[in-house]
Every structure is written in structure tokens, then in C-alpha cells.
Amino acid sequence: MANALDRLEIPYTWHKVVPFVGELTPAPIVSDPDAVVMFGSYTLWRYAQANGLKPGVFKIRPFVHEAPWHPFLLNGADALFLALRDVPERLIDDGTYWFLRPVEDSKEEPGNVKSTGEIIDLANKVLALEEHEIPKGSLRHDTELMFTKPVRIFKEWRLWAIRDEIVTYSLYKVGARVVYRHEIDEDALEFAKRLVEANPSYAPAYVIDICRTEDGLKMLEANCINAAGFYEADLVKLASSIDELTVS
Numbered sequence: 001m002a003n004a005l006d007r008l009e010i011p012y013t014w015h016k017v018v019p020f021v022g023e024l025t026p027a028p029i030v031s032d033p034d035a036v037v038m039f040g041s042y043t044l045w046r047y048a049q050a051n052g053l054k055p056g057v058f059k060i061r062p063f064v065h066e067a068p069w070h071p072f073l074l075n076g077a078d079a080l081f082l083a084l085r086d087v088p089e090r091l092i093d094d095g096t097y098w099f100l101r102p103v104e105d106s107k108e109e110p111g112n113v114k115s116t117g118e119i120i121d122l123a124n125k126v127l128a129l130e131e132h133e134i135p136k137g138s139l140r141h142d143t144e145l146m147f148t149k150p151v152r153i154f155k156e157w158r159l160w161a162i163r164d165e166i167v168t169y170s171l172y173k174v175g176a177r178v179v180y181r182h183e184i185d186e187d188a189l190e191f192a193k194r195l196v197e198a199n200p201s202y203a204p205a206y207v208i209d210i211c212r213t214e215d216g217l218k219m220l221e222a223n224c225i226n227a228a229g230f231y232e233a234d235l236v237k238l239a240s241s242i243d244e245l246t247v248s
Contacts, residue, residue: 004239023047035246036054036055036056036246037056039226044056055204055205057224058224061202063219063222066199066222069198072191074219074220075149078149079146080098081147082144082147083145084127084142085123087119088120091119095115096116099113099150099151100119101145102139102145102146103144113150153211154175155173155212156171156209157172158231159207159210162204162205162241164197168234169182192208209223225242
């Protein structure tokens with residue numbers, strides 16, 4: 001991203017986030033608080049909000065609650081939703097495997113596949129802590145989790161949507177292999193465009209992850225653009241599009 005910003009002559013600065021406090025070091029010098037975009041961590045929205053920086057972080061609503069996307073979601077109709085505190089009582093340790101992720105785009109737990117036993121153990125470890133003992137950004141007693149059946153996935157792509165238009169994309173997985181390439185199948189690109197059109201004005205900027213399965217193309221999730229990996233996206237196009245968004 002820094003190389004792209006240099007090419008576009010867009011000014012930027014680097015900062016470290018103080019753990020658990022959320023302050024930045026060194027403190028940024030901001031000439032226009034209405035034209036600041038922060039990349040690196042979803043939790044930066046707190047700093048942006050506290051300091052009046054706009055757009056700062058493009059917060060998004062949980063994608064699983066977006067009705068226009070329900071027909072396209074991977075296992076969306078079969079999803080189970082539980083607060084973490086309810087997991088030990090509601091899940092049976094029968095060896096079943098689940099794909100789980102937090103409903104909120106908070107990165108408290110990365111999306112991954114675990115056995116029921118592993119999930120219950122994880123929940124019990126969190127529940128053994130008092131709420132005040134849990135660091136910010138970690139799983140909490142009331143974190144809402146989504147559980148779906150694991151599905152065989154052939155390819156996975158990430159696409160960046162700015163002002164309801166796909167501006168760039170990247171392949172990031174083929175089967176179980178991590179593969180970063182700036183490419184996408186034509187039908188996958190058209191599928192992503194339909195997703196954006198189906199839910200206009202979801203957010204000024206966000207990313208969509210889609211995949212190819214035995215049952216065709218599916219939507220995996222939507223993510224906050226400020227905390228999403230870039231993979232092999234065209235970062236000049238992305239930075240230019242976001243810059244136009246902030247100055248218009």
C-alpha cells in the first residue's frame with residue numbers, strides 16, 4: 001500500500017497501536033480530519049471516533065443479517081447462531097466439525113473449522129475469565145458466533161467494492177493451498193457484481209470474499225476494508241478509489 005500511495009503522491013504516516021489502550025505512537029499530525037483513512041486494525045475505529053477522524057474506518061453491519069445476501073451465502077440457510085456463553089450447554093461434544101466465526105466483523109476469532117470438543121474447550125477457557133480480565137478485541141462471554149457445516153471449496157477470491165463498484169480483486173486460495181494472484185474467473189467477477197447490486201449502499205467501502213464450491217459460486221463473507229489483507233489486489237486502483245471517496 002505504501003508503494004501505491006507513493007506512486008499516487010498521496011500523503012501517509014506510520015504508527016504503532018498501543019495494546020489495550022488504542023493510542024497511536026507517534027501521535028499523528030492531521031491537517032484535515034475529514035480526509036483520514038486508517039488501515040491495519042478494525043479496532044482503529046475507536047481512535048477515529050474519539051478524535052473525529054472521517055471516514056477513519058468504514059464500519060460495516062454483520063453480513064449475515066443482510067437479507068439481500070441470504071440467497072447467496074455459503075450455508076446461510078443452515079447457520080446456527082449462539083452467544084459464546086451458551087456454547088457449552090447448546091453444543092454436544094459428538095465429534096462434529098463446524099466452521100465458526102464471530103457475527104461481528106471484529107476479528108475476535110478468525111473464521112476456521114474446529115471440532116465441537118475444541119469449540120467447547122475454547123468457550124470454557126473464555127468463560128473461566130471475569131469480563132474485566134478479557135483484553136479488548138478478544139472473545140467475550142456475549143460474543144455472537146455463527147456456525148455452519150464445513151463445505152469443500154475449490155477457489156476463494158477477495159474483491160474490493162468502493163461506491164458499489166468492484167475496483168480490484170485477488171485470488172487467495174486454491175483448494176487448501178494459499179495462492180495469491182491478481183486474477184479471477186469471469187463468472188466469479190460477475191457473481192460479485194451481482195452481490196454488490198443486490199445490496200446497494202451497504203457501506204461506502206468494503207470487501208467481499210466469494211468462493212467456488214460443488215454447488216456453484218457462493219458468498220463467504222463481507223469484511224471491513226480497513227482490516228482486510230490486500231493479497232494481490234491492484235493497490236494503485238484501490239488507493240486511488242478510496243482517495244476519491246474521501247475528497248468528494
